[in-house]
Amino acid sequence: MSSSSFDGALPRLLIARAVEQALAEDLGTRGDVTTDSMVPAHAMAAATFGARREGVISGLAVAEAAFHAVDPRVVFKAEVHDGDRVGAGAVVARVAGPARALLTGERVALNFLCHMSGIATLTRRYVDAVAGTRARIADTRKTTPGLRAFEKYAVRCGGGVNHRSGLFDAILIKDNHIVAAGGVTAAISAARAHVGHMVKIEVEVDDLETLATALQQPIDAVLLDNMDIASLRKAVAMVAGRSLTEASGGVTLDTVRGIAEAGVDLISVGALTHSAPILDLGLDFLPQPADIAC
Structure with missing residues (x-):
C-alpha cells in the first residue's frame, strides 16, 4: 500500500x-x-x-x-x-x-x-502517465447524473484535478456557443460583460486561426480541442503563458504522454468518469x- x-x-x-x-x-x-x-x-x-x-x-x-x-x-x-x-x-x-x-x-x-x-x-494511471511534465489531468462534466460530486471527488483521490462543477461556476465557450453568438469575439465580449471579474472564461478552439482571434480578448484559458501534437505545440507557443492551455478530445492512455509533452497545462479526459x-x-x-x- x-x-x-x-x-x-x-x-x-x-x-x-x-x-x-x-x-x-x-x-x-x-x-x-x-x-x-x-x-x-x-x-x-x-x-x-x-x-x-x-x-x-x-x-x-x-x-x-x-x-x-x-x-x-x-x-x-x-x-x-x-x-x-x-x-x-x-x-x-x-x-x-x-x-x-x-x-x-x-x-x-x-x-x-x-x-x-x-x-x-x-485517474491515477493517467496521472502516472504524464509524470514529469507540467500537465495535470482533469475531469469533465461527463458524469453519472446525480453522482457528479462523488465522481469528481474520486478523480481527486486519484491525483487528478476537477474542471468546473457545472454550468454555474465558470464560463466555457464551445463551438456551438460561438455559432449562436455570432463569432468568437462576440461570444467572449458578451460573456465578459455578463459576469464579474471573479468568474473565469475559457474558450474552445479547434484551429490556430480561431486561437489567434480568441487571444485578442481577455480570457483565462483556451481549450485546444482535438488538435494533433504538432498543432498543440504551436498553440502553446502562440499562447506564450497568457492563459492556461487545456488539451481535450479523444485522449487515451496511449496518447496522453505525447499530449503532455506538447507543453499544455491541463489535459481533460472524459473517460475518467464515463468509462472507468x-x-x-x-x-x-x-x-x-x-x-x-x-
Missing part, C-alpha cells in the same frame, strides 16, 4: 442524501426479504472489505454511511485512506455489528466503493464475530 497526500472530503449532507436514495431503491417497500427470512434479528457478524485487484481507494466514508443508515450500531474501521494505492488481497476496511445490517447494506456500500475506487484507479471500470472489491464474512476488533 502506498499513501497519497490527498486530504479532501465529501460533505456529509451529500453522502447522507445519496445513501438514503440508494437504500430506498434497493429496499423498496418490503425491505431485505432474503436476509430477514433467514438471519435472526439478534445475530452478530463481522466482515472485511478486500481488494481483489490493485488500485486506488475512494469512497470509504460513503460505504461507512451506508451501513450506519441501516443500523447505527455497525462499527466500521477503515484500514486505508481515500487516495491510497492498495495491492490485490489488501484489507481495505473491517465492519462488525448486527448481521442483518451488514447484509442489507453490503451492496450499496460496495456499489459506491467499487465505482469511486475505479475512477480513482483510472470498477475496482473489484468484495465483502467477506468472518467465521466468528470475535475475529474482528473494530
Whole structure:
C-alpha cells in the first residue's frame, strides 16, 4: 500500500442524501426479504472489505454511511485512506455489528466503493502517465447524473484535478456557443460583460486561426480541442503563458504522454468518469464475530 497526500472530503449532507436514495431503491417497500427470512434479528457478524485487484481507494466514508443508515450500531474501521494505492488481497476496511445490517447494506456500500475506487484507479494511471511534465489531468462534466460530486471527488483521490462543477461556476465557450453568438469575439465580449471579474472564461478552439482571434480578448484559458501534437505545440507557443492551455478530445492512455509533452497545462479526459471500470472489491464474512476488533 502506498499513501497519497490527498486530504479532501465529501460533505456529509451529500453522502447522507445519496445513501438514503440508494437504500430506498434497493429496499423498496418490503425491505431485505432474503436476509430477514433467514438471519435472526439478534445475530452478530463481522466482515472485511478486500481488494481483489490493485488500485486506488475512494469512497470509504460513503460505504461507512451506508451501513450506519441501516443500523447505527455497525462499527466500521477503515484500514486505508481515500487516495491510497492498495495491492490485490489488501484489507481495505473491517465492519462488525448486527448481521442483518451488514447484509442489507453490503451492496450499496460496495456499489459506491467499487465505482469511486475505479475512477480513482483510472485517474491515477493517467496521472502516472504524464509524470514529469507540467500537465495535470482533469475531469469533465461527463458524469453519472446525480453522482457528479462523488465522481469528481474520486478523480481527486486519484491525483487528478476537477474542471468546473457545472454550468454555474465558470464560463466555457464551445463551438456551438460561438455559432449562436455570432463569432468568437462576440461570444467572449458578451460573456465578459455578463459576469464579474471573479468568474473565469475559457474558450474552445479547434484551429490556430480561431486561437489567434480568441487571444485578442481577455480570457483565462483556451481549450485546444482535438488538435494533433504538432498543432498543440504551436498553440502553446502562440499562447506564450497568457492563459492556461487545456488539451481535450479523444485522449487515451496511449496518447496522453505525447499530449503532455506538447507543453499544455491541463489535459481533460472524459473517460475518467464515463468509462472507468470498477475496482473489484468484495465483502467477506468472518467465521466468528470475535475475529474482528473494530
